[in-house]
Amino acid sequence: MSKTVYLDSGVIISYLRNEPGRAGVMDACLSAASKGSNEVRFVTSTISIVEVVHLAEKGEPIDSTNFRQIELFWQTAPISVVDVNPHVAVKARTTMQNRLLNSTQVQQPQVRKRVHDLCHIGTALWLGADEFWTYDGDFDKYPADGMKVTNPYTTQQLLPGL
Numbered sequence: 001m002s003k004t005v006y007l008d009s010g011v012i013i014s015y016l017r018n019e020p021g022r023a024g025v026m027d028a029c030l031s032a033a034s035k036g037s038n039e040v041r042f043v044t045s046t047i048s049i050v051e052v053v054h055l056a057e058k059g060e061p062i063d064s065t066n067f068r069q070i071e072l073f074w075q076t077a078p079i080s081v082v083d084v085n086p087h088v089a090v091k092a093r094t095t096m097q098n099r100l101l102n103s104t105q106v107q108q109p110q111v112r113k114r115v116h117d118l119c120h121i122g123t124a125l126w127l128g129a130d131e132f133w134t135y136d137g138d139f140d141k142y143p144a145d146g147m148k149v150t151n152p153y154t155t156q157q158l159l160p161g162l
Helices: 009-016 023-034 047-055 064-076 086-101 115-127 137-141
Strands: 003-007 040-045 079-082 131-133 148-150
Touching (some): 003 009, 009 047, 009 064, 023 040, 040 115, 047 115, 086 115
Parallel strands (some): 003 040, 040 079
């Protein structure tokens, strides 16, 4: 039985930037999925298509090489892309409301997630994803309805050069 893993756009950006300690994990996971492994189904939101443009480091311009890299990634990556729809929007809004209403803190929690972050969470919850992969530590503060929120991982990384 396969599991559905939702990828936050930050995971994709880290992969495309070839960040040490991160890119290798995703390389192994995407490689296995490309080879027909039915263990994991990767999904993300159409919002990731826009957010991945932040591939260049802050303050640095993105160039035509980056754009080609991004286009090739979206054409070849074994990742299903899901549209933001009214169901996702309501799920995102409900997640935020539940966070505020169900807080046991004396002082209301400060919730300052960007709308896109909430849409990522809403998409994953609407899909019934088993796991939500992110490098944003703030996501674990949100109710996940049984969905595991974690950094990307793999049981076996690729050997260099393979």
